[in-house]
Structure formats: structure tokens, C-alpha cells
Amino acid sequence: xxxxxxxxxxxxxxxxxxxxxxAVEKQSxxxxxxxxxxxxxxxxxxxxxxxxxPPAPENDLYEETIRMLIVxxxxxxxxxxxxxxxxxxxxxxxxxxxxxx
Numbered sequence: 001x002x003x004x005x006x007x008x009x010x011x012x013x014x015x016x017x018x019x020x021x022x023a024v025e026k027q028s029x030x031x032x033x034x035x036x037x038x039x040x041x042x043x044x045x046x047x048x049x050x051x052x053x054p055p056a057p058e059n060d061l062y063e064e065t066i067r068m069l070i071v072x073x074x075x076x077x078x079x080x081x082x083x084x085x086x087x088x089x090x091x092x093x094x095x096x097x098x099x100x101x
Contacts (some may be wrong), residue, residue, distance in 0.1 A: 003047050007018070007089040011076065015039070016093040018093070039071045046087045050080045066090070 017037075023032035046069060048052075056068035056077050069076040073095040079088050 001085060003050055003090070004084070004086045005043060005047050006086055007043075008091070011089045011092045017073075018092065019091070021040065035072070039074070039076075042069060042071045043076060043089065046078065050078070050087045053078075 014036040019036050022035065023029040026032075050053055050067070053067040053069050055070045056066045056075065056076060059066045062079075063080050066077055066079055069078065075095055076089050077093070080086075081088060081091060
């Protein structure tokens with residue numbers, strides 16, 4: 001089964017801020033683009049195997065299972081909607097950021 005992949009505006013904005021940070025603050029636009037390509041390729045794998053990733057630390061805060069795709073030290077938080085065969089990326093954060101309470 002192939003799932004649809006939907007990225008929330010919140011996750012997209014957080015990812016965009018992270019890429020801008022690498023490109024501008026760290027003065028490494030080439031590394032920013034390489035990392036983004038790697039992250040987007042990893043996200044695409046969720047279309048075929050969304051259940052392979054472990055539950056996120058935030059999982060206890062929700063009724064539905066929240067999973068995390070880890071790319072280097074960053075986490076994409078997502079849930080799988082079986083009824084619509086959709087993977088919904090809810091948020092993105094660097095692993096050093098605190099888990100919301």
C-alpha cells in the first residue's frame with residue numbers, strides 16, 4: 001500500500017526556519033540544500049513504510065500514535081491515518097529542542 005504524504009504548515013515553517021539557519025546563520029547554503037534533499041528523500045520513504053519509525057516522546061500527549069522520523073539529529077513528528085491512507089507530518093524540530101509538555 002502506498003500512503004499519501006501531507007506536511008502541515010507548522011512543520012513546513014519549522015523546516016524552513018531550520019534550513020534558513022543553516023544557510024544564513026551558519027553560512028553554509030550548500031550544506032543546507034544537501035540536508036534538505038536528504039530530509040525530503042527520507043520523508044518520501046514514509047509513503048511505503050510509515051509504521052517502521054518508533055513512537056515520539058510526544059506520543060503520550062495524544063490519543064493517536066505520534067511517530068518520529070529521525071534525520072540526523074532532527075525529528076519529523078507524524079501520524080498515520082489508516083482510513084485515508086495518509087501520513088500527516090505534524091511538526092519538525094531539532095533533537096536538542098525540548099519536548100512540549
